[in-house]
Amino acid sequence: MTIITPVAFPAARMRRMRRDPFSRNLMRENVVTAHDLIYPVFILDGTNQRQQVASMPGVERVSVDLLMKVAEECVALGIPVLALFPVIDQSLKTYDGIEATNPNGLVPRAVRELKRNFPELGILTDVALDPYTTHGQDGLPDETTGYIMNERTVAMLTRQALAQAEAGVDVVAPSDMMDGRIGTIRTALEQQGFIHTRIMAYSAKYASAFYGPFRDAVGSAANLGKADKNTYQMDPANSNEALREVALDLAEGADMVMVKPGMPYLDVVRRVKDEFKVPTYAYQVSGEYAMLKAAAQNGWLDHDKVMMESMMAFKRAGADGVLTYFALDIARKLKAA
Ligand SMILES: NCC(=O)CCC(=O)O
Numbered sequence: 001m002t003i004i005t006p007v008a009f010p011a012a013r014m015r016r017m018r019r020d021p022f023s024r025n026l027m028r029e030n031v032v033t034a035h036d037l038i039y040p041v042f043i044l045d046g047t048n049q050r051q052q053v054a055s056m057p058g059v060e061r062v063s064v065d066l067l068m069k070v071a072e073e074c075v076a077l078g079i080p081v082l083a084l085f086p087v088i089d090q091s092l093k094t095y096d097g098i099e100a101t102n103p104n105g106l107v108p109r110a111v112r113e114l115k116r117n118f119p120e121l122g123i124l125t126d127v128a129l130d131p132y133t134t135h136g137q138d139g140l141p142d143e144t145t146g147y148i149m150n151e152r153t154v155a156m157l158t159r160q161a162l163a164q165a166e167a168g169v170d171v172v173a174p175s176d177m178m179d180g181r182i183g184t185i186r187t188a189l190e191q192q193g194f195i196h197t198r199i200m201a202y203s204a205k206y207a208s209a210f211y212g213p214f215r216d217a218v219g220s221a222a223n224l225g226k227a228d229k230n231t232y233q234m235d236p237a238n239s240n241e242a243l244r245e246v247a248l249d250l251a252e253g254a255d256m257v258m259v260k261p262g263m264p265y266l267d268v269v270r271r272v273k274d275e276f277k278v279p280t281y282a283y284q285v286s287g288e289y290a291m292l293k294a295a296a297q298n299g300w301l302d303h304d305k306v307m308m309e310s311m312m313a314f315k316r317a318g319a320d321g322v323l324t325y326f327a328l329d330i331a332r333k334l335k336a337a
């Protein structure tokens with residue numbers, strides 16, 4: 001029997017550096033810190049309200065007073081940004097989602113309260129109509145064809161973004177995938193003097209089934225029914241198209257770009273980072289969270305290990321930060337280590 005010896009061996013023994021903790025620490029290429037985390041929180045009207053989200057174990061919807069406790073912990077743990085997602089009462093939902101533009105609506109009120117109590121904590125708000133519409137779409141459907149009308153939706157989103165900016169939000173994050181919305185919102189912000197408001201564009205947002213639990217959490221699942229968002233969100237088959245989307249959003253004035261979902265789309269994160277070298281984020285969405293949680297609850301996966309490994313995967317793919325429902329758990333674990 002002949003043993004075939006590769007030429008580089010034994011000069012290159014890859015296991016030498018893996019042998020001891022010191023050399024593994026020395027060669028580690030990526031690191032996860034609390035500063036990489038953006039924590040999405042579901043907010044409700046009322047006081048002292050707290051509801052579990054059935055399909056997202058460990059995630060709650062909280063009223064604005066209880067949100068302050070969440071914010072306090074984010075500050076203590078070094079999480080730089082909190083992202084707000086409103087649960088809007090059915091009675092306030094309409095065909096056009098006009099409540100999204102209410103300067104005294106749930107989101108602007110939460111922003112004001114947060115900035116008053118925690119001025120150093122970054123606050124990000126979603127710009128999209130789905131929590132506010134009776135049909136659960138992110139924009140305004142044409143009454144006869146159902147097609148989401150681009151320009152009319154962008155006009156509404158711009159009013160929504162301005163209401164959020166007026167409330168003092170640090171980052172607006174349009175998640176609607178309409179064409180031209182970044183440019184329109186940027187122009188409006190500049191004209192109104194909001195020159196510091198950052199835009200994180202959901203640039204490559206795919207029409208994904210991984211958003212299922214989120215739609216339960218904000219209560220848009222029943223409104224949406226069997227309809228889909230395929231005429232505006234991206235086809236999971238594509239990644240060149242994601243690069244065009246990112247290029248357009250940057251040209252229109254985005255400060256940061258995002259890929260969503262996260263783990264199944266890390267190839268897109270890597271391509272975006274390599275191509276543009278701009279602040280690049282990924283959203284580990286509700287379905288990704290639910291999968292890991294469910295498997296951990298069944299004893300099939302080690303919760304903390306898969307949570308940390310998934311974060312490392314985002315960093316390795318080139319993400320500068322991650323929106324994740326695990327943010328508090330990760331930051332607590334990092335602090336305890
Ligand atoms: N615009 C925000 C989302 O759609 C979040 C989706 C998710 O977490 O599944």
Ligand SMILES: [Mg+2]
Pocket residue numbers: 177178179180203245248249
């Ligand atoms: Mg676009």
